[in-house]
Structures are given as structure tokens and as C-alpha cells.
Amino acid sequence: MNIVMLEPLGVDKEVIDRLSKPFMDKGHRFTPCFEKINNKDEIIKRASEADILIIANSPLDGDVIEACPNLKMISVAFTGIDHIDIKTCKEKNILISNAAGYCTDAVAELTFGLILNLLRNIKDCDNATRDGKTKSGFIGNELFNKTIGIIGTGAIGFKVAKVARAFDCKVLAHSRTEKKEVIDLGVEYVSLEKLLKESDIVTIHTPLTNKTKNLIDKEKLDLMKPSSILINVARGPVVDSEALAKALNDENIAGAGIDVYEMEPPIPRDHPLLSAKNMILTPHVAFATHESIERRATITFENISAWMENKPQNIMLK
Known part of the structure; x- marks a missing residue:
């Protein structure tokens, strides 16, 4: 098999050498790319002979996939796969595995970093202190006893719920699937409308699909309390950015913490x-910790090994 790593995975070369060695010891070819490339002709040149592609979050469009006649599997060092041309993969019967669970703790932790920053004005307090100012105007709000509404209770949403309960928060949830382990935490599943109306903090942990694109639009933002805050560390297009900006500027909601956008940063x-x-x-940066980046690289290579043993795991498309 010819395994091509089409973009860097954010770890040292020594880590990639260690993870790829078992494959080369078995006679497989491994071609790594340690510099990100944006030229489509060069991407096609590097990918065209691959049986297996490793990518992270760079777009993989149909032209590139069509140019890989031997391609059988894509191992994605990422959770979402909306940056891949799924239609072409289906037509060519290409299996896709993701790095499920690699950044659950990292994303949940940044979620609360953003929440606490907004509630306690940490960023602004730092600036004020450096400017020789006092606490005047910086009386914040406690997280204790607040109602947190979680949209999407997959692994990350579940982790957020656990942390929220540790802060003695009431937790509401809205998700496509209601899970017993979430309910056992004392979380109440409710309609999206009830969640938005009653939550002090709304945090988004849902994938991007046709149904979730612009899920949080003007109409939904209008349901939120003027004192509430919105957190999005999931996918940018789940929230209508223009509607959110207007809600903030009109003081219809109190604040927002955003890590994701309609495009990868830099944003215009x-x-x-x-x-x-x-x-x-x-x-x-929600996913970006030293621990999670190495974890996702490990999972990405484990996915390939499992597929070669006819025991595919973390399957997103089969």
C-alpha cells in the first residue's frame, strides 16, 4: 500500500517517523509532507498514486480525489469531514475514518475558558491593570448556579455537561439523540426554543450539516435573554455571524465567545x-493542545492499521 500524508499533522517529525515505522517494516510505502501546500496541481501530483491518504483539515475536493485511481481510504486527523468531497468518495467507495475523541478535553476546556473570560472580564481586566486602572467597571458574574444550554451532546457536549455540573450549574440540552449517560448527570433534554429562552449560557457542540447550517439565526438569537452569552467552538456556519454581530451591538445578548468561522483564520x-x-x-484553537495534536496523529495511524486488518474503526463514510 502507498500511504501519503498530504499535509503536516502538527507534530514533530520524530513522532511521524515512530508512527509510520510499523507500516514501512511491513513493506508499505509512506510519503510524508511536512509543509502545507495550496497549489492544486502539486496536491494532485503528491496524492495521485496513493492507496491511502492522510489529511487534517485542509479541503480535499473532488478533482483531487478523481485524480487518485487507487485511493481506497482517507484517514482524517480531525473530527469533522465537511471539508472533504463526500459525494465523490461515495461514488468511488472510499472509506473515511476520523480521529474521534482526540480533542474532547481540549475543546471542553476552551469552552469554559471563554465562558469564564466573558463572565469575569478577564481579558479586559488584564488590559486595565496594565494601563494602571482599577476594578472599576469590572464587577463580573459567577458561573455558579447559572443555567447552561448545550446544543449537541456528543462526546464534547457530554464533557461540557460534566464540567458544568461540577460548577453546580443547571444544564439543559438539545440534541438529535438523547443519551442515558447525559440524563444520568441530571441534564434535562428540552426543545431548542426552550433551551435558548432559559439558558444563561448557550454553547454549541453540533456538527455542520444541512440541518445545522445557520441553526442559530436572528430568530433564534431573539429568543435568548439580554443577559445571556453564546459560545461556538463547533463549526462556524452553525451561527449566522451577521445576525450574531447585530444581536451583540444591539445588546440583545450580553456577549459571545467564538472560535470558528465560515472560513479558516485569518478572517477578513x-x-x-x-x-x-x-x-x-x-x-x-479549541482542539490545539500539545496532548491532543499528538493524540490525533496516533489515532490517524491506528485507523489505517485497523482498516488493513479488516477491522475499520472511527468510520465516517463506508
Whole structure:
């Protein structure tokens, strides 16, 4: 088999050498790419002879997939696969596995980093202290006893629920599937409308699908309390950015923490969220810890090994 790593995975070369060695010891070819490439002709050149492709979050469109006649599997060092041309993969019977669970703790932790920052004005307090100012104007709010509404109770949403309960928060949830382990935490599943109306904090942990695109639009934002905050560390297009910016600027909600956008950062200078009030923006870093990045590389190679043994795992498309 010819395994091609089409983009860097964010770990040291020594880690990739260690993970790829068992495959080469068995006679498989492994071709790594340690620099990100954006030229489609060069991408096709590197990918064209692959039986297996390893990618992270760079787009993989149909032209590239069509140019790989031997391609049988794509191992994605990421959770979502909406950056891959799924239609072409289905037509060519290409299996896709993802790095499920690699960043559950990392994303949940940043979720609460954003929540606490917004409630306690941490970023602004730092700036004020450096400018020789006092606590004047920085009386914050406690997380204790607040109602947190979680949209999507997959692995990350479940972890967020556990942490929220540790803060003695009431937790509401809305998800396609209601899970016993979530209910056993004391979480109440409710309609999306009830969640938005009653939550002090709304945090999004749902994948991007046709049904979730612009799920949080003007109509939904209008349901939220003026004192509430919105967190999105899932997928940018789940939230209508223009509607969110307007809700913040009109003080219809109190704040927002956003890690994801309609595109990968850098985001355009005229992006509506850049000029919105009470906004904390991070450049898609929720998943990005040293521990999670190495974990996803390990899972990505484990997926290939499992597939070669006819025991595919973390299957997103078969």
C-alpha cells in the first residue's frame, strides 16, 4: 500500500517517523509532507498514486480525489469531514475514518475558558491593570448556579455537561439523540426554543450539516435573554455571524465567545464579528493542545492499521 500524508499533522517529525515505522517494516510505502501546500496541481501530483491518504483539515475536493485511481481510504486527523468531497468518495467507495475523541478535553476546556473570560472580564481586566486602572467597571458574574444550554451532546457536549455540573450549574440540552449517560448527570433534554429562552449560557457542540447550517439565526438569537452569552467552538456556519454581530451591538445578548468561522483564520478585516461588542475571538484553537495534536496523529495511524486488518474503526463514510 502507498500511504501519503498530504499535509503536516502538527507534530514533530520524530513522532511521524515512530508512527509510520510499523507500516514501512511491513513493506508499505509512506510519503510524508511536512509543509502545507495550496497549489492544486502539486496536491494532485503528491496524492495521485496513493492507496491511502492522510489529511487534517485542509479541503480535499473532488478533482483531487478523481485524480487518485487507487485511493481506497482517507484517514482524517480531525473530527469533522465537511471539508472533504463526500459525494465523490461515495461514488468511488472510499472509506473515511476520523480521529474521534482526540480533542474532547481540549475543546471542553476552551469552552469554559471563554465562558469564564466573558463572565469575569478577564481579558479586559488584564488590559486595565496594565494601563494602571482599577476594578472599576469590572464587577463580573459567577458561573455558579447559572443555567447552561448545550446544543449537541456528543462526546464534547457530554464533557461540557460534566464540567458544568461540577460548577453546580443547571444544564439543559438539545440534541438529535438523547443519551442515558447525559440524563444520568441530571441534564434535562428540552426543545431548542426552550433551551435558548432559559439558558444563561448557550454553547454549541453540533456538527455542520444541512440541518445545522445557520441553526442559530436572528430568530433564534431573539429568543435568548439580554443577559445571556453564546459560545461556538463547533463549526462556524452553525451561527449566522451577521445576525450574531447585530444581536451583540444591539445588546440583545450580553456577549459571545467564538472560535470558528465560515472560513479558516485569518478572517477578513471586514468580518462582522470583529466589530461586535462584548466579543472574544480565538483563531480556531479549541482542539490545539500539545496532548491532543499528538493524540490525533496516533489515532490517524491506528485507523489505517485497523482498516488493513479488516477491522475499520472511527468510520465516517463506508
